[in-house]
Amino acid sequence: MINVGIIGFGTVGTGTAKILIKNRSVIKERTGIDIHLKKIADLDIKKDRGIKLRQGVLTTDACALINDRAIDIVVELIGGTTIAKDMVLMALKAGKHVVTANKALLATHGSEIFRTAAKNRVRVGFEAAVAGGIPIIKVVREGLVANRIKAIYGIVNGTTNYILTKMTDEKAEFADVLKEAQKLGYAEADPTYDVEGIDSGHKLAILATLAYGSSFSIRDVHIEGISKILPMDIEFARELGYKLKLLAIAKETGGKVELRVHPTMVPEEYLISKVDGVYNAVYVEGDAVGSTLYYGRGAGDLPTGSAVVSDIVDIARGIVSGSAEQFYSGSVSPKPKSLMKMDEVISMYYFRFSALDQPGVLSTISGILGKYDISIISVIQKGRQLGKAVPLVVLTHLARERDVAAALREINRLPVVAGKTVCIRVEGLHAA
Amino acid sequence: MINVGIIGFGTVGTGTAKILIKNRSVIKERTGIDIHLKKIADLDIKKDRGIKLRQGVLTTDACALINDRAIDIVVELIGGTTIAKDMVLMALKAGKHVVTANKALLATHGSEIFRTAAKNRVRVGFEAAVAGGIPIIKVVREGLVANRIKAIYGIVNGTTNYILTKMTDEKAEFADVLKEAQKLGYAEADPTYDVEGIDSGHKLAILATLAYGSSFSIRDVHIEGISKILPMDIEFARELGYKLKLLAIAKETGGKVELRVHPTMVPEEYLISKVDGVYNAVYVEGDAVGSTLYYGRGAGDLPTGSAVVSDIVDIARGIVSGSAEQFYSGSVSPKPKSLMKMDEVISMYYFRFSALDQPGVLSTISGILGKYDISIISVIQKGRQLGKAVPLVVLTHLARERDVAAALREINRLPVVAGKTVCIRVEGLHAA
Numbered sequence: 106m107i108n109v110g111i112i113g114f115g116t117v118g119t120g121t122a123k124i125l126i127k128n129r130s131v132i133k134e135r136t137g138i139d140i141h142l143k144k145i146a147d148l149d150i151k152k153d154r155g156i157k158l159r160q161g162v163l164t165t166d167a168c169a170l171i172n173d174r175a176i177d178i179v180v181e182l183i184g185g186t187t188i189a190k191d192m193v194l195m196a197l198k199a200g201k202h203v204v205t206a207n208k209a210l211l212a213t214h215g216s217e218i219f220r221t222a223a224k225n226r227v228r229v230g231f232e233a234a235v236a237g238g239i240p241i242i243k244v245v246r247e248g249l250v251a252n253r254i255k256a257i258y259g260i261v262n263g264t265t266n267y268i269l270t271k272m273t274d275e276k277a278e279f280a281d282v283l284k285e286a287q288k289l290g291y292a293e294a295d296p297t298y299d300v301e302g303i304d305s306g307h308k309l310a311i312l313a314t315l316a317y318g319s320s321f322s323i324r325d326v327h328i329e330g331i332s333k334i335l336p337m338d339i340e341f342a343r344e345l346g347y348k349l350k351l352l353a354i355a356k357e358t359g360g361k362v363e364l365r366v367h368p369t370m371v372p373e374e375y376l377i378s379k380v381d382g383v384y385n386a387v388y389v390e391g392d393a394v395g396s397t398l399y400y401g402r403g404a405g406d407l408p409t410g411s412a413v414v415s416d417i418v419d420i421a422r423g424i425v426s427g428s429a430e431q432f433y434s435g436s437v438s439p440k441p442k443s444l445m446k447m448d449e450v451i452s453m454y455y456f457r458f459s460a461l462d463q464p465g466v467l468s469t470i471s472g473i474l475g476k477y478d479i480s481i482i483s484v485i486q487k488g489r490q491l492g493k494a495v496p497l498v499v500l501t502h503l504a505r506e507r508d509v510a511a512a513l514r515e516i517n518r519l520p521v522v523a524g525k526t527v528c529i530r531v532e533g534l535h536a537a
Numbered sequence: 538m539i540n541v542g543i544i545g546f547g548t549v550g551t552g553t554a555k556i557l558i559k560n561r562s563v564i565k566e567r568t569g570i571d572i573h574l575k576k577i578a579d580l581d582i583k584k585d586r587g588i589k590l591r592q593g594v595l596t597t598d599a600c601a602l603i604n605d606r607a608i609d610i611v612v613e614l615i616g617g618t619t620i621a622k623d624m625v626l627m628a629l630k631a632g633k634h635v636v637t638a639n640k641a642l643l644a645t646h647g648s649e650i651f652r653t654a655a656k657n658r659v660r661v662g663f664e665a666a667v668a669g670g671i672p673i674i675k676v677v678r679e680g681l682v683a684n685r686i687k688a689i690y691g692i693v694n695g696t697t698n699y700i701l702t703k704m705t706d707e708k709a710e711f712a713d714v715l716k717e718a719q720k721l722g723y724a725e726a727d728p729t730y731d732v733e734g735i736d737s738g739h740k741l742a743i744l745a746t747l748a749y750g751s752s753f754s755i756r757d758v759h760i761e762g763i764s765k766i767l768p769m770d771i772e773f774a775r776e777l778g779y780k781l782k783l784l785a786i787a788k789e790t791g792g793k794v795e796l797r798v799h800p801t802m803v804p805e806e807y808l809i810s811k812v813d814g815v816y817n818a819v820y821v822e823g824d825a826v827g828s829t830l831y832y833g834r835g836a837g838d839l840p841t842g843s844a845v846v847s848d849i850v851d852i853a854r855g856i857v858s859g860s861a862e863q864f865y866s867g868s869v870s871p872k873p874k875s876l877m878k879m880d881e882v883i884s885m886y887y888f889r890f891s892a893l894d895q896p897g898v899l900s901t902i903s904g905i906l907g908k909y910d911i912s913i914i915s916v917i918q919k920g921r922q923l924g925k926a927v928p929l930v931v932l933t934h935l936a937r938e939r940d941v942a943a944a945l946r947e948i949n950r951l952p953v954v955a956g957k958t959v960c961i962r963v964e965g966l967h968a969a
Contacts, residue, residue: 124683124825131685134750232680238826240680248664248672251556251846253563318566376832379811393556393843394670397833400808401826411825414683428860 106139107421110170112192113182114147114163117206117233119154120406121180121413126156132414138421146170171196178420180413181205186213197221197229202424204416206233206409212307212323215314228423230416235308236261236385238408239401240415245315245389252391254316258532259353261308263383263403264292264299265331269339269349269368270381276336291383301330302351302366309353309364312387316355317362317442327447329367338457338527341485341498342370345455347531348378354532361445370455370531448507453500453531454479458516459524460497462490466521467497477512479504494523500531538571539853542602544624545614546579546595549638549665551586552838553612553845558588564846570853578602603628610852612845613637618645629653629661634856636848638665638841644739644755647746660855662848667740668693668817670840671833672847677747677821684823686748690964691785693740695815695835696724696731697763701771701781701800702813708768723815733762734783734798741785741796744819748787749794749874759879761799770889770959773917773930774802777887779963780810786964793877802887802963880939885932885963886911890948891956892929894922898953899929905947906933909940926955932963 109125111118125142133139145158146167164170171179171192179196181203183189189210196203198221205211211218211231222229232242236259245254260266264286271282283300286292298304306326313321331351339349347370356363371378376398380386385403390396402408422428460466471481485498513526541557543550557574565571577590578599596602603611603624611628613635615621621642628635630653637643643650643666654661664674668691677686692698696718703714715732718724730736738758745753763783771781779802788795803810808830812818817835822828834840854860892898903913917930945958 120825128683128685128825132682135682238823239829240676243675243680244672247851248675248847249843250564250567250850251560251843253560376808376811379808391670391843393552393560393839393846395834395837395840397671397831399829399831401829405827407825408827411681411683411823414825415680418682419679423858423860426855426860428855428858 106141107178107424108141108143108176109178109180109417110144110146110173110176111142111180111182112146112167112170113184114145114150114154115182116406117409117413118145118147118182119156120410121182122158123156124407124410124414125417128414132418136418136422138418138425140417140421143176144170144173167192168195171199171201176201177424178202178204178417180417181207182413184209186210190214193218194221197225197227200225200227202227202230202420204230204233204413204420206231206413208234208304208307208311212310215311215322216320228420230420231311232416233409233412235311236387236399237401237403237405238411239385239387239399239403240412241312241387241399242315243415244399245312249389249391249394249397252393253357255357255390255392257312257316257353257355257387257389258377259305259309259312259387260350260377260380260385261353261387261403262299262305262351263385264296265302265305265351266380266385267291267383268300269331269334269351272334272336273339273343273349276340278336279332279334300332302328305351305353305366309355309366312353313355313362313364317357319362319442321362321364321444325364325444327365327367331368334368335527337496338455338529341457341496342455343373344485345370345483345500346373347371348373349529350378352532357442358445360442362442363445363450365447365450368529370529372533448510450506451503452506453482453503453533454509455529455531456499456501456513457527458497458499458522459494459526461521461523462493462495463521469519469521470497470499470516473512473515474499474501477504477508479508479512538573539610539856540573540575540608541610541612541849542576542578542605542608543574543612543614544578544599544602545616546577546582546586547614548838549841549845550577550579550614551588552842553614554590555588556839556842556846557849560846564850568850568854570850570857572849572853575608576602576605599624600627603631603633608633609856610634610636610849612849613639614845616641618642622646625650626653629657629659632657632659634659634662634852636662636665636845636852638663638845640666640736640739640743644742647743647754648752660852662852663743664848665841665844667743668819668831669833669835669837670843671817671819671831671835672844673744673819673831674747675847676831677744681821681823681826681829684825685789687789687822687824689744689748689785689787689819689821690809691737691741691744691819692782692809692812692817693785693819693835694731694737694783695817696728697734697737697783698812698817699723699815700732701763701766701783704766704768705771705775705781708772710768711764711766732764734760737783737785737798741787741798744785745787745794745796749789751794751874753794753796753876757796757876759797759799763800766800767959769928770887770961773889773928774887775805776917777802777915777932778805779803780805781961782810784964789874790877792874793881794874795877795882797879797882800961802961804965882938883935884938885935885965886941887961887963888931888933888945889959890929890931890954891926891958893953893955894925894927895953901951901953902929902931902948906931906944909936909944911936911940911944
C-alpha cells in the first residue's frame with residue numbers, strides 16, 4: 106500500500122481526493138498497487154466539498170502530514186510561490202516524493218526544486234501543471250523521447266481561449282466577455298494571470314524545459330496578453346482565413362530556442378484553430394514523428410485531478426518496483442540551449458494601420474515596410490471616409506521582429522497615421 | 538550502454554535505425570542512457586536503405602541476434618503472425634525485452650506473449666502497434682490510469698481515412714480512389730486488411746485490452762470495412778451534417794464492453810471529423826478527464842520508428858534504474874469485462890432505402906420501423922421518378938441493433954423496396 110497526503114483542499118484537491126476514493130479499485134486492478142489517501146491538510150476543514158472522508162483524514166497541520174512517516178507521496182495543491190515552495194522543499198528534504206499542479210512554482214523555482222529532489226533521491230511529478238487533464242508532460246518526456254522537438258504550439262489557458270472563442274462567435278468586446286466568463290467561473294476575480302498570458306508563460310517554460318533540456322523560467326518568455334484585442338481584428342483575421350488564438354510557442358532554430366506567448370493568427374483549416382471554448386490543445390512537432398496534437402480539458406477539479414493521480418500512480422509504480430529512476434526535468438542536458446532574443450524572431454505579421462483616407466498612404470507605408478525587408482502578402486482597405494482615419498490591414502511574409510519594430514516606429518510617426526499600429530503575429534504551422 | 542537488435546529491415550526497421558543513429562546523442566542527453574544499435578537481421582542485407590551502418594551490424598541470422606548475450610532488447614519488425622511469433626517467443630524465453638509494432642500478432646496471440654514475458658520477467662513494448670507515432674498506448678496505460686475509460690473512438694487506419702477523405706472531397710468512387718492510393722503507396726497491393734477494417738480491428742483489440750483489463754482478441758471485434766461505401770451516402774451524410782469515417786469503437790456500458798469497427802457518421806463539427814488524409818486520431822473519454830483526443834501520423838518509417846524508440850527508451854530506463862516493473866498489458870485485472878453481443882448494441886442509424894417512388898411508401902417503411910421501436914429524426918427524399926426506385930434516406934434516434942436487423946429484413950422484403958437497404962451507424966460523441 107502506498108500512502109498519499111494532500112496539502113490544499115480546494116478545487117483540484119477535491120477532484121484528486123474524489124478520484125483516489127472512487128477509482129481506487131480500478132487503479133488497483135490495473136497496477137496491482139493499492140493507493141490510499143491517508144491525510145488531507147487545509148486551513149479550512151469544515152467546508153462541505155461534497156465528498157465523504159473517514160474520520161481523521163482531515164487535518165489543519167500540513168507539517169505533521171509532511172513528517173508523517175507512513176506517507177510516501179505528498180501532493181501540493183495550495184498554489185502560489187511562497188508557502189507552496191516551503192512545503193514542497195520541506196517534503197523533498199523529508200524524503201517524500203512530491204506531486205504538484207503548481208505551474209507558477211515550477212516556472213519560477215523549478216531548478217531549485219528539481220535539484221533538491223535529485224539530492225534527496227525522490228521524484229517530483231507535475232503532469233497537472235500544464236494543460237490539466239491532457240498528459241502532455243508524459244507525451245513530451247516519454248512518448249516523444251526519440252524526437253528532436255522542432256516546435257510546440259499550445260493553447261494552454263482555458264480562460265483566454267473561452268474569451269477569444271466568444272469574441273469570435275459573437276463579435277463581442279473583450280471586457281463584456283470577460284465579465285460573463287467571471288460570472289460562469291471560467292475567469293478569476295483578478296484575471297490578470299490568465300488574460301495577460303502569464304499563466305500560459307509559466308506552462309510554456311515548463312514544456313520548453315522538458316523539450317530542450319535547459320532550465321527555462323518565466324523570465325525567459327516574451328509575453329503579450331489578449332486584453333487589447335478588438336473584435337475588429339478578429340473579423341479581419343477571419344476575412345484573411347485565420348482564427349485568433351493565444352498561443353504559447355517554443356521553437357528551436359539553429360540551436361537557439363524562442364519562447365513566446367501572444368495572440369496569434371492561425372490558418373482556420375488547422376486543427377488547433379478548431380479548439381474552442383475552455384478546451385486546451387498542444388501541437389508538438391518532432392523530427393521523427395512529424396505533426397502531433399493533444400486535446401482535452403485544461404482545468405477543472407476532475408480533469409486536473411486525473412493528471413495528479415497519474416503522477417501518483419507513476420511514482421507508486423517506481424516505489425513498488427524498486428526503481429531508482431528520477432523523472433526527467435530537463436536538468437540532465439550537458440548542452441543547454443540558448444534563448445533567442447525576441448528581436449531575432451522571424452514571423453509573419455498582421456498590421457492594422459489607422460491611416461488617413463487619402464491618396465498615396467498605402468504607397469508611403471508599403472515603401473517603409475519594403476525598406477525594412479518586409480514584403481506584403483495582401484492588403485484590405487475598407488470604408489471610405491476621405492480625410493478621416495480608416496483601418497488599413499496588411500498581411501506580410503516572414504520578417505524579422507527587429508525590422509518590424511523599426512518600421513512601425515517610423516510608420517507611427519507619419520502625419521497620415523492617426524494612432525498606434527496594431528501588430529499581431531501570424532503563424533503557418535505545418536500540416537496540423 | 539543498452540544494446541538493441543532489430544529483426545526486420547523494412548520500412549519501420551529502417552526508420553527505427555535512422556532515429557537510433559541520428560538522435561542517439563539527444564536521447565543520451567535526456568535520459569543519461571546510451572542506446573546502441575548493435576545488430577539488424579534481415580534476409581536481404583544487400584538492398585540500399587539510404588542509411589549508413591558500421592560493418593558487422595547487418596546479419597541474416599536472426600537467431601544469433603536473439604541469442605547474442607550482449608543484446609538487451611530485441612525489436613521485432615517483420616510483421617505477420619507466424620515467424621514473428623516464433624521470434625518474439627524465442628527472444629522472451631532468452632530473457633530479452635521485446636519491442637514490436639506487430640498489431641496482428643498481439644491481437645491474435647497477445648495472451649500467450651504477455652504470459653511468456655511475465656514468466657521470464659521481461660517486458661513487451663508495443664507503442665508502435667497502434668496509431669503509429671501517436672503515443673496512445675502510453676496515454677491509455679499511464680496518462681489516463683486514474684480514469685475508468687467510458688469510450689474510445691479511433692481513426693486508426695491511415696489508408697481508409699485517406700480513401701474516405703478523397704471520396705468526400707472529390708465525390709469519387711471507392712475503386713478509383715483505392716487505385717490512386719495504391720499508386721501513391723498509401724495502400725497495399727492487397728488492400729484487404731486495411732479497407733475491410735481488419736487492421737483497425739487489431740488495433741482496437743489492443744486498446745480495449747489496456748482500457749478494460751480483459752484480454753480481448755480480434756475475434757471479439759465486430760468488423761465492417763469501407764469497400765461498399767458509395768459517394769452518394771457520403772453526400773447524404775454531408776447534407777445531414779455528418780462526415781463519414783471508419784471508426785474503431787470501444788465502449789463500456791453496464792459492465793459490458795462493445796467492440797466494433799465500421800463506417801460511421803460523425804457530426805461534422807466534432808474534432809475527429811476534421812482528421813483527414815493519412816492522419817490518425819484517437820478520442821478517449823475518461824470518467825475524470827472527460828473528452829481527450831490524440832492526433833498524428835499513423836504510419837510511415839519515422840513516425841512509427843518514433844514509437845518503437847520510445848518503447849526502447851522506456852525499457853532501457855527500467856533496466857538502468859533496476860526496476861522490476863512489467864508493462865501493464867491488461868492481464869492484471871481479476872475482474873474481466875464481458876463482451877457485449879453486437880445484437881445488444883445501441884446506436885443511431887442512417888438508412889438508405891431503394892424505394893419505388895409511389896405514394897404510401899414512406900408510411901409503410903416508417904410503420905415497420907415504429908413497430909421495432911425505431912423512431913425517425915429526419916427524412917430526405919429526392920429525385921422524382923414515378924414508379925422507379927429512388928433513394929429514401931432516414932436518420933434515426935437510438936435503436937437496438939437486433940431491432941434494426943429485424944426491421945430491415947422485413948422492409949427489404951417489401952415489393953416497393955427495390956434493393957438491399959444501406960445501413961450506416963451514426964455516432965454523437967460528447968464534446969470532442
